[in-house]
Structures are given as C-alpha cells and as structure tokens.
Amino acid sequence: MAPPEPLSRAVAERRHAAGKDFAVLLSARERPLAQLEFWPRRMWRVYLFDDRSWRTRMVDLKPHGTGMLSAHWSIRWEFSDEQAHAAGKWDVQETTTVSDDGQVEVKTEFAGPRGTSTQAPAAGPSGVPVRRLSAPAESFLCPAPEFGDWQVFVPLLAQQGHEPATTVVLSEVPVAEGSGPLRATGIERLFRPGACDTSGGPAVVEQVDAGLLRITSGQLAVSDPGWLGDLRTVAVPSGEFPVTLSILRTSRGADVAAAKVTFLDLPPREWDMLLRPDEDLGLLGGGQFYGVGVDTGTAAFLDATRTVDEDRLDEDVFLAVDGRFTVELPGTETEPNLIAFRAGQGDGSYPVWIGRTDDGQVGCVVVDFQLHSADGEK
Template sequence: MIFDSLDVSYGEMWGSYRGMTHRSPMSRALAARKHAAGKDYAVLLSAREQPLALIEYWPGRMWRVYLFDDRSWCMQMIDLTPHSTGMLLAQRNTRWQFPNDQAHLYGKWDVQETTTVSADGQIEVKSEFAGPRGGSPESSHDGASGPSSVPGRKFATPVEKFLCPAPEFGDWQVFAPLLTQQGHESATTVVLNDRSVDEGSGPLRATGIEQLFNPGACDTREGPAVVEPIDAGMLRITSGQLAVSDPGWISNPRTVAVPQGDFPVTLSLLRTTHGADVAAARVTFLDAPAHKWEMTLRPDEDLGLLGEGQFYGVGVDTGAAAFMDATRTVTEEQLEDDILIPLSDSHFSVELPGTEPEPNLIAFRAGQGDGAYPVWTGRTGDGQVSCVVVDFQLRSAAGTEEDVVTDGAIAR
C-alpha cells in the first residue's frame, strides 16, 4: 500500500489480541496523560480502513510495534528499547509465516524468525519451524513431531541501522519507515489524522450506592429480582485502617483510615429465579448518610488516567472478597478450610475470628465470581468516613441493567 496519510486512534494495550480495531478505545487527551505519567497505552496507525501498525507504549520508555500486511494480517513484532544515544534500538524483531487464514487467526505459524540486536551491534538471527525442517506440510502441523529450529546466525553490523528517534507524544511519523518492512510505501510527506474517541464523562461514578441496600423488588439483566439486606457480623478494627481485599491476596489491599472499634457489616443479596448472589457489601462506621462518595484509591493511583467508565478496584481471584483490619493475616490453611469451603457451600459470608482483642475478618462471596470491583468510601459533610461499600455490579441503583466495565489499571 502507498500512503500519504495515517489515521491515528488510541486505546488500551492489545497484547496477543489479533483484531483490527481497539477493543477499549480512549481519547487522545487520555493517552497523552498516560504517556506523561509513564503508563501503558496503544496507538493504531491505519490507512483506508486497514491497520498498518499497532504501537504499544510500555513503562520504562519501551515500545512494541506490530506490523500488518496488505491482508491486514499481523506479520511482525518489533521491540524497541532506549539506547545510550538517546534513540530507540530495535532490539528484537520477530517475523511470522502463516499457511492460511485459519492458522493466522489462531497464531499457528509455520516459521518464526527472530532477529536480536545488542546495544553495540551484535546480531543473532534464529529460525523456528512448526515441525521438523524439511518435512511435508502435513508433518509440519503434526503435534507429535513438535517444533524445530536451526542454529542461529551471528554477525556484527553498525548499530545505527537499527536505531530510530524516540518520539514525543503524537510524533508517530517516527514509525512510518517501519511500515516498509511489510511492503507499504510512504509518500514524502505523511499527514496524521486524529480518529480518537471523545473524552467522555470520565471514570466510573458512584451513583445511588445507598439504593443497593434498599430492600424490595428490582429489575436486573437476569429479570425481576428482590434485594434482601442481611447482617454479616461485627468487624473489629484495631489499627485504624480498614483493608479491602481478596482474602487470598492481602499483601497490597485497598485501605481506608477509619475509627477503631466494632462496626456492622451488611450484605445486599440479590435473589432471582436462578438463586441468590451478593450484590454489594458494606461496613458502616457512622449512623449518618454519606454526603459524598469517592473511589477508594491507593497513593499511586490517579483518576485522570482512567477512561470512560473505568475504575481502580479490588481484584478477586478466589471468588471472595473481605473486610479486615490492615494488620490481619490469613494462613493458607485458614483460607481453604475456614473461608473458601464454607463460602462454596450455603454461606454468603463467613467470619474468621481473632483472639480478643485481636481483629477479625469477614469474607463474603464476590458477586458472580472473579473479576475487578469498585470500592466506594462514603463521607459525611465534614469528611468523616460514614461507610465503605464494595459494589459487585449486578444491578444499578435505578434497578436497570448496568454495563460491565473493565479496570485496565487494576493492581492488587
């Protein structure tokens, strides 16, 4: 393809996803903020509705470029790292050969060639084959035969051949020369056209969190349902720090400064014709309504780096979440015998007691399973913590279906 302009759009990192558009698009302004903060994002360069390059920005000023051919097949991956000259070094260049569309779709290459370049220009080229080299096409895809390779070639060459400028944000013409490696040809001048999405309303907002605990009938994506608040016990806080975490991964929980003492925990059950799930969990510190709600953040998290409907939340890998004092620990035996086994039976919550006056832990089922869920801190008009709520997003406060959002920035 000969191109004189490139359409530019932004989104979350694609990883191994083999598509032709962003799965999670973002605005140019958000991508710029992520770049300035050293956070990852992706840039798609396309022409005439065909992808030519997907560029991923990684922490540490590293870049990864996926190149597409005229069939819109992803045929090449180049990793670029900072070089002592201030430029970027194409440290690793991987090319693939695919026998047909289906093989490409599932990443089943026939040949993979990888060129590695050291900082001083030492080159190594390695080739791998899906089956024994020299075998028939049928044998090359025989799982029993396994992949094969040939000895790598090593030689030296001027490192300048593998350097390119490190771009400022928006200077994507820097990567245009790489497109020639897949047969594309650029005009003398290449114009960039911004095709990014609008900024939108920003991160997920806390809307009607109190209503999640109002008993009575409501509508959900599963049909009619009934909200039933239940008591889950008293949580003891001794350190002045509430922790919210998966009980199996409590090394880096979300914490909130709260009073010391014993405080009630309430679960909001959502009962449908399919059964009951925990829709939300709340620990109450003051008998006063929340004047405002704020997303519970870690010190290094910035709401300005979140896209439309995104949130920083608690990650769940064991199917359970928990409220606990920040000093509380859980042994592997306790996790399995005293938390996960009871929760897998008929229990919606379980208490892991502490020896007086040590803090306890109250764990509960996490909605419909593993995922990422927002944690909201409700504060009174004078800034005191009224309550902390985990919303498992099974319903909206208005009782209508709620869009599922992903947390691209989640860190447990």
C-alpha cells in the same frame, strides 16, 4: 474485534507523561497498519498488520542507554489462510532476539501435528536453521517518541511493506461528552431489598448480615485475602462495625453483588473512589476505574494490620466461602478479625467507593462487583 472505549487525546497525553499504559492505532483509509502500545517503564510494543489487515509481526522496544529505543525482540508469523489467522494457528513463527551489543539470534519454528510447534533443525534442507549473526547495535535503535510523534515508527511500517507517508497525523476519535472515570450511581439501591431488572433478566436483591468487623488501627483495608501485600486503605474510626452483603438472585443462581461496611448511620452525600496515593483520576478514560484486584475469587474487609496464615487460607477461607457467601477469620488478643466474601462472579478488578457524609466523614465503604446497576444495565 471491537476496540475498547477510546481515550481522549488529553487523557492519553497525560498517561504518556505519567508513564502509564495506552495504545494508538495507526491506519490508512480505515485499514489498520500498526498498533502502538505504551507500557510502564517507557517500553513500547508494536503490532504490524499486512495488506490483508492480518497482524503478522510484533516488535518490543525498550529504553536504551543512549536515550533511544532498542528493538530487542520481535516475532513474525505466517498463516495459511484467514481461518488459521483468526484462530492464531501459524504455520511459521520466526523469533528474533537482539542483545545490547548487537548479537542477533533468529529462531524459526514450524507448526507440527495438531497445531503443536517444532523448532527448525540446526541444519538441513527441510527447515530454516537457528541463525546467529552480529550487527551494529545502532541499526536496532529508533528515537523515543514524544506524545504524538508516531513518525518514528514509520521505518517499521516500511519493513512491513507499507509505503512510508511523509507525515503521520493523529486524528481525534470522537469521545462522548462528559466521558470520564467511572462514577458511583445508585450505590444505595444495590442494598435495597426487592425485585430489580438486570441485563440478564429479572432478579431479586437480598441483604445478608456478614458480622461485625473490628478496626483497631484506624485504617480499613480492602483486598483479596490471598494478596495482603496489595491493600487499598482508608482512615476510619476504631471500633466494631457491621458488614452487609447485597445478594443478587437470578434464575441462574445467587451471587454477591456488593459488600458494605458501615461506620456512621447517616446517608452518604457523595461517593469517592478509593484511591492509592499514586493513582490519578485524570489518567482514566471513559468508564475506567482503579479497583481492588481479585485473583482468588474472594475479597475481604480487614484492619490494615491484620495478617493471615497462608498455609490455612484454603481451608479457612477459600473452601469455607465456596459453600456460602461469607466467612469470618476471628481475631486474637493481638489481631482484629477479617471478613471475607465471594467476589461477584469471580476474579477481576472491582471499584471500591467511599460514602461520605455532609461533613466529609467516612460513613461507609462499598465494593461493587458490577453485576447490576441502578438503572438495570450491566
């Protein structure tokens, strides 16, 4: 499988310092040996490859009270042939769990009929039993690495049968010059009616009026209406403001390509990514972004104080928007309205852009569902 866009060493090092996830590939002579994944809360996951470049072992390590890492859980797989490995159909799966006090449980499963699995019997000649034993907790510890100190994982490579190297060197993968976080390019063109080219062929852009959004708190929120605890907000004027959808029509049908709420009838001078206070653009690699998460196929503009009746979401929003592009949940005497719309082609994460005027005011806010870009590429 092709790897994702590589991070520069500087970005990866900043992510490590901030406790944000990244991955490192250890290899020898262009052959993968281990994939090191740094997870939030300072946890690590290590995938190990054998001499055939098959991923046959996974080890999870978590912070230990000693300041080191504890290998508390691991899985080892056996595959009959390359086709089974490619399909993830193991013959044997051995799971090892280690408690903080060194109690070890090893459970072995064998592939059953049609790829199902069965646990090995507690005893008997036909399978390996579930084994329980005790071992010194120290034997499962390793140092928590500083960035670039991948030498601490060499013992895991040795367990996999690879000859330990005297040193592990981090080789910089070339990263395109100017590569950095996703940039807003051609956002205005997303709302320009007429023919355009996309990666899927010719298309037509149409504008649809989605109604007026009422803001009462001075805070616009962008969210999946089913997950209003996960808001992205920006300070805006109070009042009623038009919401416009960009509809992209192709030979396969029509989808919402972007949604915009306009606060000032002035052309934006610059575009900023809508960030939460704890998000840092310096931690993003090439083309990456922080965006609104969608898990119901629907996104929405709303006042940050707006609530919804979760029991009525299916009927009032999700089923209603399925047959059209947008739906409004009217306001009440005490609450503003909410305007929901279909999220491009479904669930995912999408960038949200703030269009600012010459004097820095918020002129508009746009959700780009990334169906096409100004230059016609997906």
